Amino acid sequence: MAAEVAAEVAEQPVESNGAEPVTGTSAPDASEHILGLRGRIDEIDRELIALWQERAALSQQVGRTRMASGGTRLVLSREREILDRFREALGADGTQLALLLLRAGRGPL
Amino acid sequence: MAAEVAAEVAEQPVESNGAEPVTGTSAPDASEHILGLRGRIDEIDRELIALWQERAALSQQVGRTRMASGGTRLVLSREREILDRFREALGADGTQLALLLLRAGRGPL
Secondary structure (H helix, E strand, C coil), X not given: CHHHHHHHHHHCCCECCCCCECCCCCCHHHHHHHHHHHHHHHHHHHHHHHHHXXXXXXXXXXXXXXXXXXXXXXXXHHHHHHHHXXXXXHCHHHHHHHHHHHHHHHCCC | CHHHHHHHHHHCCCECCCCCECCCCCCHHHHHHHHHHHHHHHHHHHHHHHHHHHHHHHHXXXXXXXXXXXXXXXXXXXXXXXXXXXXHHHHHHHHHHHHHHHHHHHCXX
16 A cells, blocks of 8 residues: 555656646656656746746836836837847747737836 | 037937937936846846747757657646746736747647
């Protein structure tokens, strides 16, 4: 019984609930490789989230500073620059990403 | 004439073409503050682009590894985990961001 539980725990990285392997493959080598790659993806996602939050806060601070000094609410030439930057680096996905970033940076209207 | 050109160059960080200040404000202190904030935003954007590209490459490698071992093309439980992660951290924008990331990670179908 204890051995069965130990075996089940040991299997957890590869089997979720028996219905579908968590890596989508039952080949042990491939599964191990996938788990390693996913570990780096998880790190990247944490970095992406932190950068997203920092960027939104900075961008909203830009907007507040500008309006407090009597400036415009938005600067279209800057928004165009951001769109171009992401589109040139990432293609159509970059445009979509930039539109999300710009919206987050504007904050509540 | 040379002095005029020099003055025009010196003004470039603040004035784009005379029609609209590049920072959207004509107040020097606010403009300088905004340029500093934008400098950090530009750094963040470079990091976001690099992470995006690394993530897409890793995720496509996961898919190739899985299929080469006879596994499934996608693992829906993993995609759900990614969606939840971004939505919990960033709200509705996070869901949109995760959908873009997942699509980039699938690569050409």
